[in-house]
Structures are given as structure tokens and as C-alpha cells.
Amino acid sequence: MTHLSVVAIGLGSLGRLESHIANSIDGVDIVGGADPAEDARATFESELHAPAYGSHEELLDDVDADAAIISSPHTLHFEHAMSCLERGVHVHLEKPMVTDLGDARALAREAEARDCVLAVGYQRHFDDRFREMRRIIDEGRIGTPHMATCHLEQVWIDAVGDGWRGNPALSGGGQLYDSGSHLLDSLLWTTRSTPVSVAATVDSRGADVDVNSALAVTLERGDDRMTASVGVSGAGESGPAPGEMLSIWGTEGSVSFDGEIIRVTEDGATHESTPAEPSFEDLTERKLGNFFDAARGDAESEIPPADAVKVTALTEAAYESAESGRRLAVDAGLEASVETPADAVQND
Numbered sequence: 001m002t003h004l005s006v007v008a009i010g011l012g013s014l015g016r017l018e019s020h021i022a023n024s025i026d027g028v029d030i031v032g033g034a035d036p037a038e039d040a041r042a043t044f045e046s047e048l049h050a051p052a053y054g055s056h057e058e059l060l061d062d063v064d065a066d067a068a069i070i071s072s073p074h075t076l077h078f079e080h081a082m083s084c085l086e087r088g089v090h091v092h093l094e095k096p097m098v099t100d101l102g103d104a105r106a107l108a109r110e111a112e113a114r115d116c117v118l119a120v121g122y123q124r125h126f127d128d129r130f131r132e133m134r135r136i137i138d139e140g141r142i143g144t145p146h147m148a149t150c151h152l153e154q155v156w157i158d159a160v161g162d163g164w165r166g167n168p169a170l171s172g173g174g175q176l177y178d179s180g181s182h183l184l185d186s187l188l189w190t191t192r193s194t195p196v197s198v199a200a201t202v203d204s205r206g207a208d209v210d211v212n213s214a215l216a217v218t219l220e221r222g223d224d225r226m227t228a229s230v231g232v233s234g235a236g237e238s239g240p241a242p243g244e245m246l247s248i249w250g251t252e253g254s255v256s257f258d259g260e261i262i263r264v265t266e267d268g269a270t271h272e273s274t275p276a277e278p279s280f281e282d283l284t285e286r287k288l289g290n291f292f293d294a295a296r297g298d299a300e301s302e303i304p305p306a307d308a309v310k311v312t313a314l315t316e317a318a319y320e321s322a323e324s325g326r327r328l329a330v331d332a333g334l335e336a337s338v339e340t341p342a343d344a345v346q347n348d
Contacts, residue, residue: 001027002296007065007089009056009080010072011035011044014094018069019048021285028292032063035072056080065089067117067295069288073170074177078103081118085110090117090295092288096181096315097308099172101331104312108305108334119291119301120308122185126286128275132262133246134190136255141266143252145191145221148228150246152183153236157211166209174209175234176202177315179242183232184311186246193219193226194310199327200318211235215318216327241280309334 004027008019011033019030033044033052041052053059060083067090070080078098084091085107097120098104111118124130137145156175157166164170165178188195196218203212211234219226236243247256253266264271278286293299313332321328331337 004028004066004292004295005031005064006067006069006292007031007059007063008033008044009035009059009068009070009084010076010094011037011040011052012071015040015069015071016044016047017281018071018284018288019044021281022069022288022292023048025285025289025292027296031065032059034059056083060084060087060089067092067292069291070094073164074099074172075170078107081107082110085114085116085118088114088116090291092119092121092291094121095185095308095311096120096172096177097305097312099177099312099316101309101313101316102336104305104309105334105336108309111305117291117294117301118305119287119294119303120305121287122182122189122303122307122311123280123283123287124182124186125189125302126283126290127278129257129262129277130186130190132273132275133248133255133257134192136262136264137191137248137250141253141264142248142250142255144224145193145226145248145250146224147249148187148191148219148226148247149230150183150187150228150244151231151233152180152242152244153231153233153238154179154242155236155239156234156242157205157207157209158235159239161207161209166207168209171209173315173319174204174207174211176210176213176232176318178234180213180232181311181315182242183230183244183246184314185307186244187217187228187230188219188310188314189307190246191219191221191226191248193221194332195314195317195330196220196225196332197327197329198314198317198321200321202319202322205235210319213318213322215314217314217330306334
């Protein structure tokens with residue numbers, strides 16, 4: 001087994017949790033970290049017994065690393081990830097990938113050019129409940145999907161609004177870019193679809209970032225189209241984990257997940273299953289394990305940048321739609337098309 005020396009950029013609670021889990025995986029050692037906060041560095045050094053630096057540049061210049069796990073504030077993701085990729089360091093980047101579509105594409109291009117793994121932490125790809133929904137659709141049990149509805153709600157703005165997530169300069173946006181990013185990824189990933197247009201409305205409820213969002217999205221699946229309704233609330237009732245629902249209708253049935261039970265209707269009958277809910281720690285271990293295996297060349301990454309680019313494209317178009325009051329096209333490819341989203345569709 002190839003040994004991997006790993007650094008952590010962003011040493012808050014999530015960064016330290018991921019560092020501990022990474023250290024527990026065979027063939028992986030955390031060898032350094034970076035964070036501008038002195039107390040975060042001190043805690044990291046005490047718990048992980050590795051040096052911590054005040055900047056990611058110092059860390060990368062001083063420590064020889066094979067891979068990095070990045071869990072810094074959202075608007076810093078691009079700078080941190082690009083610095084690693086330019087040095088040939090594999091990157092696991094927490095969601096959202098970045099807060100600019102051009103930056104998302106630039107990271108994907110750089111990773112490909114450097115032959116580096118760039119993984120984005122959408123852990124629902126490793127959640128048996130969402131994997132089961134994707135498998136049901138793949139098997140054709142509901143026919144051709146044509147309609148989806150989903151929502152996510154969470155006690156969010158009251159819990160995190162006073163921290164960096166409530167500061168748009170660091171978060172890049174509110175709940176739509178935070179937990180809502182998981183919902184958008186789940187919709188696209190389970191249905192293997194690509195967003196092509198969106199109309200959105202956003203409500204900040206007096207905060208500096210968005211709290212509630214409602215999206216009407218057109219999705220593409222090969223030669224087929226789907227219609228999707230997406231609701232995200234950061235003023236909900238569930239916490240700390242969000243409450244979620246995802247339902248998909250096809251030409252021959254439907255599949256839905258209400259946060260606990262998966263219901264499949266096919267051939268006039270309804271079947272229910274309750275796959276076990278994994279803990280956050282289990283999901284983190286699965287996604288980091290896959291990332292390290294991919295970095296060694298022993299596995300394909302199950303959270304590739306192409307998926308994250310789609311989510312970034314949809315999120316950015318949704319914000320622009322809400323601001324402009326128009327339905328906009330979503331340019332979700334790894335390369336920008338000739339037409340920009342704003343030029344392609346502008347229906348009042």
C-alpha cells in the first residue's frame with residue numbers, strides 16, 4: 001500500500017474531525033495543518049501531534065504532502081485548492097466546491113493537467129439510502145423519470161448566522177450554498193441529470209445571506225427532460241442534521257425518500273425499505289477512504305469535480321435568477337459554452 005502524507009487546511013471542528021478520521025485510515029498520516037486562528041492551530045497540534053501554520057502557503061512550502069483535505073470557509077476554497085494542485089498535491093475539498101463557476105472549471109482543468117485527484121465532499125454519494133434511490137432509477141423500475149420534488153430544512157441561521165457562514169465575504173452565500181448544496185447534489189446525482197435552466201426566488205429573512213430559496217429547475221437526462229421543484233430553508237426545525245425529502249416520478253412508477261423510509265411504487269404496488277442511516281463520522285470515513293484510494297490509483301473517485309461543477313453552475317444561476325427575476329439557462333459543463341447562461345434564456 002502506498003503511504004500518503006496528508007495536510008489539513010482549515011482547522012475548525014470539521015477540519016479536525018476529518019484529520020482524526022484520516023489518521024485512523026491505514027497508510028495515511030496527517031503531517032501538518034494551516035489555519036489563521038491561533039487557538040485552532042494550538043488545538044490541532046495538541047490533538048494531532050503535527051505542526052500547524054498560520055497560512056496555507058507556509059504549510060505547503062514547509063511540509064512535503066501527497067494530499068490535502070480542505071475545510072476552510074467557502075470563498076477561500078479556490079485559493080487553497082489551486083495552491084495544492086499547482087504543487088501536484090491531491091485535493092479533497094469540502095462542499096461547496098467554490099462560489100464561482102469559472103473557479104470551479106479552473107480547478108477541474110488544473111487537476112486534470114496535473115493528473116491529480118480533485119474530490120468534493122458530497123457524502124451522500126456514500127449514503128446507502130441515496131445509493132438505493134439511484135440504483136432503483138438505474139434499473140428502470142420507475143420507467144423514465146420526468147418529475148422530481150425535494151426539500152431540505154434545518155435550524156441554520158440561528159445556529160451559524162453569527163459565524164463566518166453568516167458573512168457573505170467568507171460564505172459566498174447562505175443556506176443554498178451550505179446544506180442546500182447537498183440537496184442539489186442529491187437531486188442531480190440520484191437522477192444522473194444535468195441542470196439546463198432555473199427560475200428562483202430567495203429570501204434572506206433579514207440576514208446578510210440567503211435563508212430560504214425556492215427553485216424551479218429543468219433537468220436533462222440524455223434525450224429526456226425532467227421538471228424539478230427544490231425548496232431550501234435555513235429557518236426550519238431540524239438540527240443539527242437537516243431534514244430532507246426527495247421524490248421522483250417516472251413513466252412507470254415513483255420512488256421517494258422522506259428521511260427515513262424509501263417507498264417505491266411499481267406495477268401498481270408500493271414497497272418500503274429502511275436502509276440504515278449512517279453516522280456523519282461513517283460517511284466522512286467512507287468519502288475520505290475513497291479519496292485516498294483514488295489518490296493511490298486504486299479506485300475511481302466517487303465524488304468527481306464534474307458533479308460539483310454542475311452544482312456550482314445551478315447555484316450561481318439560481319442566485320442570478322433571483323436577482324434578475326428571470327428564468328436563466330444553466331451552463332453546467334466543464335467548459336463554458338459559447339453562449340453565457342444570461343444570454344441563452346431570459347424569459348420574464
